[in-house]
Amino acid sequence: MTASTGDVLVFSEVQPERVPVGKSHLIVVGRVISGEAFLSENQAAVYSEFQVRVEEVLRATGRSGINRGALVTAIRWGGMLQLASGRVVRVEMANERLPRLGGRYLLFLRQDAALQAHRIITAYSLEGNQAQTLDGPRGVFADTRGPARRGPERADALLAEVRRLVASSNGRVP
Numbered sequence: 001m002t003a004s005t006g007d008v009l010v011f012s013e014v015q016p017e018r019v020p021v022g023k024s025h026l027i028v029v030g031r032v033i034s035g036e037a038f039l040s041e042n043q044a045a046v047y048s049e050f051q052v053r054v055e056e057v058l059r060a061t062g063r064s065g066i067n068r069g070a071l072v073t074a075i076r077w078g079g080m081l082q083l084a085s086g087r088v089v090r091v092e093m094a095n096e097r098l099p100r101l102g103g104r105y106l107l108f109l110r111q112d113a114a115l116q117a118h119r120i121i122t123a124y125s126l127e128g129n130q131a132q133t134l135d136g137p138r139g140v141f142a143d144t145r146g147p148a149r150r151g152p153e154r155a156d157a158l159l160a161e162v163r164r165l166v167a168s169s170n171g172r173v174p
Contacts, residue, residue: 027059037079048079073117
C-alpha cells in the first residue's frame, strides 16, 4: 500500500523488532560519513546507501573482515532523488527513518550478497547516553509487542542488552 502527498511517497508499514540480534549478520556502532539515494535498476524503487565508519563491532558472522575503523555500506529503502525533470521526490517507508549524515548509530545489518552491501534491519540513533529507534512511530515491535517509537532509552543499557544477546546467540543467523 502506498500513499502520496505532493512529492512524498510513503510505503506501507513494517513491524520492526526491537533488537533483531538473531537476524543480523553484523551489528555495529558507527558514524554515517556519507549517503546517497539511487533509483533501482528496474526504476521501481528508491534506496539510499550510507557509508558508515565502524567504531565498535558487536557482532560479525562468517568472514566479514569488519573491524574498528572499517567502512561498511548500509542500505535502506527510501531517499530523496532529483528526477531528470528537475523535480525532487522523497520516498520513505512508513516505519523506517533514514540515518542522517554525521549521526552516530547502533546498526543491525543483514548481508545482501547481490548488492554487496548490508541492509539496515533496524537502527538506533546514539546521542550522549540516549538511544532512539529510527523505526516507528506507529505499531509495535514484532518481538516484544512493546511500542515501536517510545521515548529515548539509555544507550549504555541498550548496548549492554545487545552484548548479552549476542553472547547468548552462539553466532546463529537464520
